[in-house]
Amino acid sequence: MKLRQKLAMVLAAAMVVTAVPVTTMAKSTNEMNKVVSIVEGTILDAAKGVALDMKFDANQTTQDTTTTFFLKTEDFEFDKDAYTTANQTTGVYVDATTGLKVEILSKTEAKVTVPVKVAGNKVSIPVYGKVLKGNPAIVVDGEDSLATSGKYSLATGEVVTDKTLTVKAGTVKNISIDGEGQIADIIIEEKVAGGLQNDAIITVSLPNSSDLNFKEVSTLEVEELRGLAGQDIKVVDAKLDDDAKTLELKVSGITSSVSRGGIKIKGIQVEAENAKYDVKTGEVKVTVKAEKMDETKLVVANVTDFGVKLNIKEEVEVVAGKDGKTVQVTLEENAIASLNQRQDIYFDIEGATITSKDIKIVEGKEGVVTAELDAKKENVIGLVLDTAKIDPAKANKIVFEFEVEGKVADAGDITLTASSRSFEEDIQIKLGTVKEAVKVEAAPMTVKVGLTDQKGGKVVITETEAEMLPRGKEIVVEVAKGSKSGITVTDAKVEAEDIQIKNVKVKDGKIFFTIDRTSDELGKITISDITVDTDRTVPEGKFDLTVGGDAISKHTDDVITVEDFFVVGTPNTEDNTTNGLKKGTGIFKVGERKYTVNGEVKEMDAAPYVAKSNRVMVPVKYVSDVFGVNGKDVLFSKENGGTITIFAGNRVLQVVNGSNIALVNGVKVPMDEKVTIIDGRTYVPVGEMARLLNVEVEWSNETKTATFTNR
The missing domain is CATH 3.30.457.10 (Copper amine oxidase-like, N-terminal domain)
Structure with missing residues (x-):
């Protein structure tokens, strides 16, 4: 065989081998049994109960199989004494139930022996020792064993430090340009139980460049959180520095707890550094310090000019002619006295209708927002906010809910406009959209006066989504009620695609049919060969057709209008032609x-x-x-x-x-x-x-x- 042929065969064999997929045999499934809060120096012991759970694949083992592998640590030290069980050598742990054996070789390495055929093929390896600064983890070295190698973190993802406390701001407050107001709550939370010590000192500082100072306060409210709930924790001392830029708080009444907790300090007040001048608008930031906590900058307020904000919780999508949906609107003063108590606010809605006279007040005084009704006191045409019911001593927030629905003629955006004589300009927000349930397309029909059995025209009703036309509901097609009488529908051809209909009939000039089975995709109904009679009283012009019924809308008078569907021409005075054909x-x-x-x-x-x-x-x-x-x-x-x-x-x-x-x-x-x-x-x-x-x-x-x- 030639050398070239031999090389070709070798290469071909190599290609076949590399084309075979590699099958990885299942070994063990490993995971930490729990995640606990830890900082540098935390001791993990039997009380903490942290363990590495390992489950071995029963299909890869046999009766009485034993496997040995090693554990190593990162930023964690094993406690050799903690692994010593009764009548055993120091640093050797034996589980009498599963036969698991852990031998501590050093502060960072352990040898593990497992009889794999134990109940459920599962063992729990306890983790005892001390947490170091960094990213503490247990590393499984499963080489040449039935254990899967891997690294398993003991922390929640953040780098472990000696900081036992964190701080954050509550809801950011709005302060008017006169500077008077309250900043957000200061929330101190423990990363581990016992992190917040009794008589802790917390300082809150404004930048030297700030136009604001802290106000002297006699008392501040403290709310206990989670593990510290129920304790009588108070701010027993609140000191201002000479410039009133730093507030030092001493917190007492704290006792240790078994679970993490925290405190929320409320009611810290600020004022203008110079009452003669307005405070600059923008964010107000403070720096918070405490022992065992990183120095942290927080946004605690916004200085804003007078005015109001209008917001919606979540935009809605309603289907035309179907059930409505509830919207939640919030009107909020940017600062105290932004609203004039003698100038009410009026809300107009476009693109949809408000369905009920009852307006739900979520936040604010009952009756602060009411429905405005039409002359007959039947339909809601808008809303009114009674500014006499707001609190002049605070920046008011009013939250209210109402239901909107779309008529079949509505399609597009739903907007709410707030207007008042005290506003420089109206405020408008989008509440959502109205989506058509069906689209109606039509080919007009030309008819003549005084003729019967005139045939033509086409109306196509197509769903915008499957099942928009509900089962058991009826569609009615007729000459628009406002049109001149004298045009009577006597027959029509009705066909359906991807939707089933029944009970097709023409009666009293109307085409009726019922949805028998809903669509899987987009149902389409075609009405063609519409046959009409016209009497001699019908004037020339164009007349509308309507598509309605409870399949189209929940309201009987809510219909889709096909404008200019019937085109009535000149009276029937057709002359004979020389070729015998119709003109x-x-x-x-x-x-x-x-x-x-x-x-x-x-x-x-x-x-x-x-x-x-x-x-x-x-x-x-x-x-x-x-x-x-x-x-x-x-x-x-x-x-x-x-x-x-x-x-x-x-x-x-x-x-x-x-x-x-x-x-x-x-x-x-x-x-x-x-x-x-x-x-x-x-x-x-x-x-x-x-x-x-x-x-x-x-x-x-x-x-x-x-x-x-x-x-």
């Missing part, structure tokens, strides 16, 4: 299936096209239909590959697939392009079609449309 105009466009007959848009199952000879070809059936040639006047036979006979007024036309010779009343008429049948539809050139029917035609090269007219 009319039809417009056909290359490449489009929609065509227009006397202004009414229709759709065909074919489309005009341009032949290789650059002749525009149109479908015979639909052009003939424009001038009153219906289905029974068009005959097809398979003779000669397809022969079409058309009875068009006082003419009998005959064309043959693939031939450029037509017969008109038996006389051969040559055409400049052959007849073509595509997908069952017969096409002839535009000009030849007009000549065969004896009608006029105009071709627009710009719009690619052919307009056939019979006058």
Whole structure:
């Protein structure tokens, strides 16, 4: 074998080997049994109960299998004495139930022996020792054993230090530019139980550059948190420095607890450094210090000019015609006395309606916001905030709730506008959106006065999402109630896609049907071949159609209006034509299936096209239909590959697939392009079609449309 062939075989074998996926055998599943709060120096002992739980895969072990591996530590020291069990060597721990054996080799290493076939194949290795500064963790070295190697943190993710306390600010307060006000609560929390010592000193300092000073206070409220709850903790001394920029607080009454706790100091007051000048607007920051706590800067207030804020808790989306949703609005003064107590606030809503006269007050005095009703005291047209019910001594916050719903004509944003004579300009917020449940598209219907059984028009109802039209609910389609009488619907064709309907009927001029089964995707209902009678009292003009019923809206008078659906033309004084065809105009466009007959848009199952000879070809059936040639006047036979006979007024036309010779009343008429049948539809050139029917035609090269007219 040649050297080149041998190398090729070796490379091929190597490719096969590397293509085989590597299967990793399951070993043990390891995790710490709990997470406890720790700082530098924390002792983990039996009382803390921290352990590394290990579960071995039963499928990879056999009866009486024993495995040995090692534990190492990072930023943690084993306590050898703590692992000594009764009648054992110092530093050796044995679990009598599972047979687990832990031997402490040094402060940072232990040897572990496990009989794997124990109950549930699970053991818990206790973790006893001292936490050091850093990222304390237990590391499993499972090489050549049934244990999975890995690193398991003893902390909650942050670097362990000797700091036993943390501090944060409560809700940030707004202070007016006169400087008078209260800063946010100061919250001190323990990282470990016992971190906050009795008679602790806490200092709160303003920057020297601040326009504010602390006010001298006689008492401050202290709220005990969690593990310190129920203790009688107080600020027993509050001292200001000479510049009133630093407040020193002594906190007493603290006793040790078994779980972490904290305190919340409330009521720290500030004032302007110089009462003659306004305080600069912006954030107010303080620095908080205490033993065993990092020095921390906090934002505790905002200095703001007079005014109000308007907010919404969460924007909502409501479906038109369906159930409403509750919105929660908050109006808040930026500073004390921002609102004039003699100037009420009026709220107007656009894009939706408020459903109830009852307005729920979440925060604020009962009745501070009420509904404004229409003249008949039936419907809510807006809301009013009674400023006489606000507290003039504080920056008020008023939270209120109400329900909004969308009518079927609504679609888009819902907005709330607040106005008052005391406002420089109105305040507007978005409450949410109204989403349509269905979309309605329509092709208008042209009718004449004094005729029966006039057929045409189309209405398509399409869901915006599945199941928008509920089962068992009804849809009603009718001439709009406000329209002139004299147009009566007598029949219609109703078809459904991806939704099932039943009980289709036309009664008293209305089309009724019921949703029998909801949709899986987007249900679509098509109403076509709408048949109407018109009497001679109907004036010329355009009249609306409505789509309603409880499937569309929960309110009976809430309907979708299809404007200008019925187009009433001149009275029926149609003259006879010399060619025996109906008067009319039809417009056909290359490449489009929609065509227009006397202004009414229709759709065909074919489309005009341009032949290789650059002749525009149109479908015979639909052009003939424009001038009153219906289905029974068009005959097809398979003779000669397809022969079409058309009875068009006082003419009998005959064309043959693939031939450029037509017969008109038996006389051969040559055409400049052959007849073509595509997908069952017969096409002839535009000009030849007009000549065969004896009608006029105009071709627009710009719009690619052919307009056939019979006058």
